[in-house]
Amino acid sequence: MSDINRVAVIGCGTIGMSWASLFLAHGLEVQAYDPAPGREAPLRDFIAVATTSIGRPVPADTTALRWCMELEDAVGNVEFVQENGPDAEDAKRTLLAAIDRLTPAHSVIATSTSSQIRSAITADCRHPERHIVAHPFNPPHLVPLVEILGGADWAVERSTALYRRLGRHPIVMRREMRGHIANRLTSALWREALFILQEGGASVADIDDAVRYGPGLRWAIMGPYLTYHLAGGPGGIRHFLDHLLPGHVKRWAELGTPVLDADLEAKIVQGVLEALGDRSIADCMRARDAMLVALASLSSAADDAQDDLRGDA
């Protein structure tokens, strides 16, 4: 059980606004800071929409959100900092050192980064052990995954307890790999998606549909390992390794790497616009968010059913 009740959200771009919404929707107090001017109003607008779509709307006049004009004011009295500054090594390194200096030594500092190395960005911190990587998937208030890399065990434990309380699904990496897990996997898939387009195998719309109406449906339910366990029939993963893995290995030899040139970029942009038709980006985001909310409730109902089943056994 997490005992954290007040958090600082540092950096209020897309990811920071989403984190702030999630914290507020679950009754935490949020102290928000962003050095860029004019960020308070967009943050309040975002929160109104996001917390409504989560189903836990926060009144606009709530005192639970406090906008801070100085970094020190935001992080000086909190037990947890969610940092979402620009994802560049120098910027992170400077910002984390400042936060580290201004925050009580027992508090946890969680950084959202898709590609920085933890030891590098905390190099100037006096208490690097309480800094963790906590990488969410966009949008964090709707997608449960948070990839964690410690830090001290106590920092990892306090943060995973907090994220679980917010309905997130934290996973703890055993060692650092650039891009963590999910982004490495998406990069591998994306490279091949570009290669197929460049080779003329299918259109952008058809490649997208091949994912959405095929493996994507299954990956919303279970990851690749369990999927292949089921693909092995009654013999499970052992049968899969003996009989179906060789097909994958052969296929690996034919996968490719695209050549990123102007031709391919034009194909990508044109293909996306054709696939989009007359839908706007805002329409697509609204549709995606509504589906994510529905999927989350479907998925948690399935988990409950599974737990009941285990209870019966």
Place this chain on the structure above:
Amino acid sequence: MSDINRVAVIGCGTIGMSWASLFLAHGLEVQAYDPAPGREAPLRDFIAVATTSIGRPVPADTTALRWCMELEDAVGNVEFVQENGPDAEDAKRTLLAAIDRLTPAHSVIATSTSSQIRSAITADCRHPERHIVAHPFNPPHLVPLVEILGGADWAVERSTALYRRLGRHPIVMRREMRGHIANRLTSALWREALFILQEGGASVADIDDAVRYGPGLRWAIMGPYLTYHLAGGPGGIRHFLDHLLPGHVKRWAELGTPVLDADLEAKIVQGVLEALGDRSIADCMRARDAMLVALASLSSAADDAQDDLRGDA
């Protein structure tokens, strides 16, 4: 609109049984054949469960399913053959030549293969132009994707019309690439999932969860191209290419290929069994199938809402 009312299902393993269920659930007559002994009873059992889970149960005493003792009897009078024999070049080549000889020349012969080359397996056919690849995703009665490779235009058109009538989502490849689209993408992701395990980045259960609670949720809603269009913010895919693609390209250089040895295989098997806990494969399949049915209805409701939205515009 497809005018096909009677189909032959040749090869009644996992994929054939699933296709037969889908055809019957949508009111088609099915003539089934499998050279292996004792396949009729499992087929009828499978159909009872599968059509119930689709929500269109077929009575056990239906005359719509006719079990055939000879290949000729099954394919001699149909306009559409769904072939699901063993996925090996020699076996397919022999079987397709026999079907080709026994089936009226105007009928379509659709082959389920994940890795054979169409021109090679139809090499002994007199009418190769009416042979198409129609590769489904397991289980075909619940996962909508069907990857099509022609054949003559008329054969592609007749089969896509038939599959659409059955609620499937056919996509037509522009040229042959081994593994088609979806399996190439899954192979690319799977290679990296094995590499992360081998490098000790995370456990089997955590890698699976990273997919399920992160990108998998989004891929059930939209493919990678549209996902990255939204990730580009108001600037869409153009902004993504300029600002976020370089991060992917850098990451590609750090993705790996696992070394398939006994150590890794043991890690995979042990990891899957740990992730599975006390659930049986049959329990997992039931849970997966229930989720696929729920997802399909969610997805089609979202498509309808989207169409309404466009109608309003």
